[in-house]
Amino acid sequence: xxxxxxxxxxxxxxxxxxxxxxxxxxxxxxxxxxxxxxxxxxxxxxxxxxxxxxxxxxxxxxxxxxxxxxxxxxxxxxxxxxxxxxxxxxxxxxxxxxxxxxxxxxxxxxxxxxxxxxxxxxxxxxxxxxxxxxxxxxxxxxxxxxxxxxxxxxxxxxxxxxxxxxxxxxxxxxxxxxxxxxxxxxxxxxxxxxxxxxxxxxxxxxxxxxxxxxxxxxxxxxxxxxxxxxxxxxxxxxxxxxxxxxxxxxxxxxxxxxxxxxxxxxxxxxxxxxxxxxxxxxxxxxxxxxxxxxxxxxxxxxxxxxxxxxxxxxxxxxxxxxxxxxxxxx
Numbered sequence: 494x495x496x497x498x499x500x501x502x503x504x505x506x507x508x509x510x511x512x513x514x515x516x517x518x519x520x521x522x523x524x525x526x527x528x529x530x531x532x533x534x535x536x537x538x539x540x541x542x543x544x545x546x547x548x549x550x551x552x553x554x555x556x557x558x559x560x561x562x563x564x565x566x567x568x569x570x571x572x573x574x575x576x577x578x579x580x581x582x583x584x585x586x587x588x589x590x591x592x593x594x595x596x597x598x599x600x601x602x603x604x605x606x607x608x609x610x611x612x613x614x615x616x617x618x619x620x621x622x623x624x625x626x627x628x629x630x631x632x633x634x635x636x637x638x639x640x641x642x643x644x645x646x647x648x649x650x651x652x653x654x655x656x657x658x659x660x661x662x663x664x665x666x667x668x669x670x671x672x673x674x675x676x677x678x679x680x681x682x683x684x685x686x687x688x689x690x691x692x693x694x695x696x697x698x699x700x701x702x703x704x705x706x707x708x709x710x711x712x713x714x715x716x717x718x719x720x721x722x723x724x725x726x727x728x729x730x731x732x733x734x735x736x737x738x739x740x741x742x743x744x745x746x747x748x749x750x751x752x753x754x755x756x757x758x759x760x761x762x763x764x765x766x767x768x769x770x771x772x773x774x775x776x777x778x779x780x781x782x783x784x785x786x787x788x789x790x791x792x793x794x795x796x797x798x799x800x801x802x803x804x805x806x807x808x809x810x811x812x813x814x815x816x817x818x819x820x821x822x823x
Contacts, residue, residue, distance in 0.1 A: 535560050537590045539569075539598070540753065543706040545683070546570045547598070548747045549591060551583075553719050553801045556614060561587050561658045562651070565614040568710050568747045569595055570703060572681030575604030578627065579701050579710040580749070581618035584658040588618025592625060603627045604680055607687060608668065609712025609749065610695040611635040613647055617659060619666045630678070631668035632689055632697035639665055672699070690714055690738075693731035694721075702741060709743035709757070717751030717760045719801040720767060723810040728768045728817060735765040767797055771814040779818035788815065 539547035548568035556562035562583030569578045569591075576595055582588050595603065606622045608631035609615060619629060638644050644665060651659040678685040684704060691698035694713045701710040713721070714734055739761055746760060747753045754760040778788030789811050797803055 535563050537563065537587065537594065539594050542568075542745050542747060542753045543703070543708045545572070546703065546706055546708055548710075548753060549582075549594070550752055551614070551750060553750070555805070556583055556651075556655055558655055558658065562614055562617065562655050563587050565612075565713075565749055566747060566751075567591060567615075567618075569603075570683060570685070570706075570708075571595075571599045571601060572683040573601075574681030575601050577678070577680055577683075577685060578603055578606045578622060579747075580609055580615045580712070581606055581622055583614035583617050584655065585618055585621045585663060586658045588621035591618070592621065605630060605678065607631070607678075607685070607699065607701050607710075608635070609699050609701070609710065610691075610697050611638045611644075612695065612713065613651060615712075615749070616665070617651070617663055620664055623666055628670065629666060629668040630670045630672065630676070630687065632691065632699050633671035633673050634691060634697035635695075636667070636671070637696065639667060690734040691730075692727050693734040694724075694726045698734065700738065702743065704742075707742060707744040709738070709741060709746045711738065711746055711748050711761075713749035714738065715746060715748035715751075715761060715764050717746075717748040717754055717763070719751050720797060720803045720806050720810070721750075721764055722802075722806055723768070723771070723813050725813060728772055728814055729821070732765055732768050732772075735761050735768075739765075763800075767800075770797070771811060772818065775811055775815040776818045776821075779815050780822045785812055785815045 535552055537549050539549055541547050548566055551563050551565040552560050554564060556564045565583060567578065567580040567582050569576050576599060582591060603622055603625055604627060606619065606627045606629050608629065623629060648665065672687065674689060676687045678687060686702040686704060688700050690700055698712060698714060700712060700714060739758060743757050745753060745755050746757045774792040775788060794807065
């Protein structure tokens, strides 16, 4: 077996599909020394979605050492007085790669990073932007997560599962500016309307609307062309948040996961319909104390079975919704 393939399998495991993934993309980033990595990394290339606005699209898979935890999107808007970044990606190394891409487009510094929510795949790159001089903006409700055992255990797990990209030097950062309500930011004449939408996907959900460009950065309120991760979400309020987004005058939406869309209503509706279906199938079962497994097997999932990530996330989503509906039942 060639030495290069042996190295790939040592890094990626004996999953040949994952090993093949290691061969894709650009060659920036590495183990320890980013100039001499044993395999190529997933491509991180900005796609323009409006005048002066770009995003990078994460991979539709689980975070791993092979992909640097590149499983979520991040966006950025260039203004005459600086760059505003929306979400920080899932590792410091990814954030460095994103900074490099931004500098190929503009010499303007990154002045702000707006965090849509404090899930690991969106925040582990924050320290890179902070070191570059950016000001972090997020919703104050994220403090509960930052001070939780969940955050501590997730970091400990990531230091093992996503090493070396997440390591002992990777840390969680608080925001420089905590929001408790709507906030408007002006950088170089470009307005950013920051709107709280939680608790829904998380308690601290924010969306960022750029009215001059009719561009909406929706965070994980929207998963395009893939099944969303529900986790401990309040799916009822999440549906209400999506209803609110459906009233906005956005022409382009950058979701937290998946490709950007100009079919705003259809893509918002897909996430909404999936959440509604979870509640429709699990709600009566929880109310009537029907066993979860029986309710799950009896449910019709045919509309969503072909959507990416269905097999990885649907059972967990259904179970969490079942538990939520138990708590909601009178």
